[in-house]
Amino acid sequence: MKLGSLKEGGRDGTLIVVSRDLSRAVRATGIAPTLQRALEDWSNLAPRLNALSESLNADQADGAFDLEMAALAAPLPRAYEFVDGSAYLPHVERVRQARGAQVPESFYTDPLMYQATSAGFLGPREPIRVVSEDYGIDLEAEVLVVTDDVPMAVDAAQAADHIQLIGLVNDVSLRHLIPGELAKGFGFLQSKPRSALSPVLVTPDELGQAWRDNKLHLPMLTQINGGWFGEPEAGVDMQFDFAQLIAHVARTRPLVAGTLVGSGTIANHDTGKGASCLAEQRTVETLRDGKPATPFLKFGDTVRIEMRASDGSPIFGAIEQRIERQPLP
Known part of the structure; x- marks a missing residue:
């Protein structure tokens, strides 16, 4: 899976899952608000993030949107x-x-x-x-x-x-x-x-x-x-x-x-x-x-x-x- 952060939600950004071709994304805030939080509980949250990734790549993720690179933080x-x-x-x-x-x-x-x-x-x-x-x-x-x-x-x-x-x-x-x-x-x-x-x-x-x-x-x-x-x-x-x-x-x-x-x-x-x-x-x-x-x-x-x-x-x-x-x- 591919993960990124939007320039929103404070200094640590908002966690998103990104499609394999980098064209689409979906917010993952229902799983973890930020990537840092996800990494701190990785063994539990990574499977959920991966499931969201699979859904996104199959064009089945609710709330998916077109990804603009300029909207991304690190x-x-x-x-x-x-x-x-x-x-x-x-x-x-x-x-x-x-x-x-x-x-x-x-x-x-x-x-x-x-x-x-x-x-x-x-x-x-x-x-x-x-x-x-x-x-x-x-x-x-x-x-x-x-x-x-x-x-x-x-x-x-x-x-x-x-x-x-x-x-x-x-x-x-x-x-x-x-x-x-x-x-x-x-x-x-x-x-x-x-x-x-x-x-x-x-x-x-x-x-x-x-x-x-x-x-x-x-x-x-x-x-x-x-x-x-x-x-x-x-x-x-x-x-x-x-x-x-x-x-x-x-x-x-x-x-x-x-x-x-x-x-x-x-x-x-x-x-x-x-x-x-x-x-x-x-x-x-x-x-x-x-x-x-x-x-x-x-x-x-x-x-x-x-x-x-x-x-x-x-x-x-x-x-x-x-x-x-x-x-x-």
């Missing part, structure tokens, strides 16, 4: 926790190579992750607002999973059973702010504003054989200003699968229902498939030509991130965003 407008990884080591290797640094051996056995912003997520059609272009505005096309309650100290096999939903995220980065923050030795803060989620999150069964080994085996298509930017394979060159990422986070703490776990920027060793972020493309250019040629995003630029099934049908819907100037208060 499926989880805010979450208790968002942890993001850097599971695609080609990305890490290139960035470090460009500045003459070695990848620590631990990166190949221990996931690189950070605590991301979760207090609010942008909807799939909401603009990315930034005060200044000088911040180095970048997109990052990623896959993410959403968990139910995860006990502390689960292993990867156990963690896999707690993956309930899958989606896409544009993990916005302000590249020119990152070096100064990392030099302090305390991680990202100002350089990581709010991210945007795909129009819907889907259960693993919706993905068929594309979801296996706790990875999503489909290409991630990114466009900038309507032009092709990259289409790397999400199931290739992922050093740590999502179960391993969840187990890493849960080593010393339980995770609450509604925790989002990101894959990090999708990158392949094959650079012919393009990139999923501008920093990656600029690094490839630096290694090849001695300097980057692709600029970071400017006001007025647009980005589109999506993933389609092998038959070309939409899965999560597209994240489509325009870069805009944020007025000062």
